[in-house]
Amino acid sequence: MKKIYYFILKSFIGPFVVTFTIAMVFLIMQFLWKYVDDIMGKDVGMLVILKLLFYTSANIIPMALPIAILFSSIMTMGNLAETNELTAMKSSGISLFRMMRPMVVFVVFIAIGTFYFSNYILPIANLKQRALIYDLQQKKTTFYIPEGIFYNDIDGLSLKVDSKDEETGVLNGVLIYTNNPARTIRSERGEMIFSDNNDYLFLKLSNGAIYEESSFMAQKNDPYPYSKTFFKETILKFDFSNFNLQKTDENLYKRDFEMMNFLQLDRKLDTIIIDFDSIKYEFKKRVKNEVFVLDDRLNVPTKFVTRDTALAEENMVNDRIIDSIFTIQEMSDLSYSQALKLAQVNIRARKDFSYNFLLRSKGRNQMINDYKVAWHQKFTLSFAVIVLFFVGAPLGAIVKKGGLGLPLILATVLFLFYYIITITGENLVESNVLTPFYGIWLSAFFLVPVGVFLSIQSANESALFDVEVYKQFFKKFKSK
Known part of the structure; x- marks a missing residue:
């Protein structure tokens, strides 16, 4: 067998x-x-x-x-x-x-x-x-400058060369446009030098000129003046870090429920559910204590009582219990206006509180579903x-x-x-x-x-x- x-x-x-x-x-x-x-x-x-x-x-x-x-x-x-x-x-x-x-x-x-x-x-x-x-x-893709075509992959820089030496890396007929500051650079000859960690590019230029607009010096509706600077040799520095592979912090992509084993998930679920139950209990308790619409009798503060003087003295100690909504017609105009404003404020507060609880409930339910x-x-x-x-x-x-x-x-x-x-x-x-x-x-x-x-x-x-x-x-x- x-x-x-x-x-x-x-x-x-x-x-x-x-x-x-x-x-x-x-x-x-x-x-x-x-x-x-x-x-x-x-x-x-x-x-x-x-x-x-x-x-x-x-x-x-x-x-x-x-x-x-x-x-x-x-x-x-x-x-x-x-x-x-x-x-x-x-x-x-x-x-x-x-x-x-x-x-x-x-x-x-x-x-x-x-x-x-x-x-x-x-x-x-x-x-x-x-x-x-x-x-x-x-x-970004590998740094490669073609001949006779503008190269735009370097941030804030547009570069064109007439010809280049593949062995030495020397550039001939260099034309550069930069955004910040806005200027144009021409040079007969250029040479590229990288930093030790390849985060920066140094462009060494020879025999050229820099044309830079000076718009901040001009008056309204006047032509923009510009400055022209000649140089025998200058060095430009450019950020080259985007061309290197940068290691991103892995915590940015980490979600707790994906990195836990099933025992850790089980304990975390119990904690979330208990916390959510406490939130719901607090919501129910606050609704029961503050939303009077749920009661069949309405307690009104002393300052909102009727004009009946005999009953007013009685309500100096205890709030009067109003059994009918029509008794509000007996209020003075000032008391009625104050009561109306207070009711509006309370309604908005209850609405915002309920809406916030709804958002928290959706978030908690989604979290519980993710862990499950x-x-x-x-x-x-x-x-x-x-x-x-x-x-x-x-x-x-x-x-x-x-x-x-x-x-x-x-x-x-x-x-x-x-x-x-x-x-x-x-x-x-x-x-x-x-x-x-x-x-x-x-x-x-x-x-x-x-x-x-x-x-x-x-x-x-x-x-x-x-x-x-x-x-x-x-x-x-x-x-x-």
Whole structure:
């Protein structure tokens, strides 16, 4: 039996490694195609490119791993069924689920490793990749001055040269326009010198002139005077830091819920929920104490009582309880005006207070949803690996086709189905249509019944995908 297990496991690991590698290469190429404009022509060095590819590889594993498990399981069971090895093992008394046992153990180990990967490694890789891509996007292309064309990539400077010596870097016929201050510089010869850290460019010019407008000296409607200065040699300094790869502070891209493991997320959720409950309690308490509309009786201060002198003396100590809103007509004009202004102020204050509470509630609810989504996502990848295996392995045993043809088509269709449902669930959570639990586990709700159904059909040797069975059924239906 050990030899059979070893044979089945070997038949599964080979296609899994090949499929996983192909999926990784394909997804990395897709990433490079997306960000090719941010990488090419910037002379960032091979080390930076390798770091970017390393972080990218870690971030695309959640997509490459499920499709590799799905395809390799379909392909392995399909090959065994197509070569009648599956039939031979069944005839010797080995059930389908017993044959799948070594693959199940292998997939469970992968799922456990995937959990630790998504819990500890993936957040850091995601942060590193995000910061590095931003740095590459901010870096300008390699400094290169063409002949006879204005070069405008240096901030505040437009530069044109008639010719240049590629070996020495000497520029001939230099024409420069600067913005701050606004001036024009002409020079017969120029030489570029970079600082030690390449943050500054020093342009050494020889035999030229500087033309500078002096508009602040001119009167209104007068022509602008300008100054003309000749020089034998001068040096201009320009900021060149944008042409270097600047390392951005990673804390700018760090969100707490992305950098925590599931235990830290659980403790943080409890803290946020308790804090939110206290906020809601304070709001209810203030509404109950201050918004009198909720009472069936209204307390009015002494200065707003009626003109009835007998009752006025009684209200010097206690506020009078007004049972009818029509008693307000008995107030004096001054008291009525004061009461109206006070009511308007109170209404605006209650409105602002309620609106601020609503904003705080939305912010807290969004924060709670973010932490819950991050908590559930620690487990969804591991669960998807197991579920897709139990979808692919029985399906391969049913279709009885190996190779790269039908298994690849089925794996692609099923993975697209899984991916679309997963993205749809995440979008529904962001739109507050579904709770984080139902949104993140939406794909599992669809795939688990499919896996159970296919497992039962495979164990019963169902001809679910046998075309001849359907042809015979339609022939009988047509004859009737």
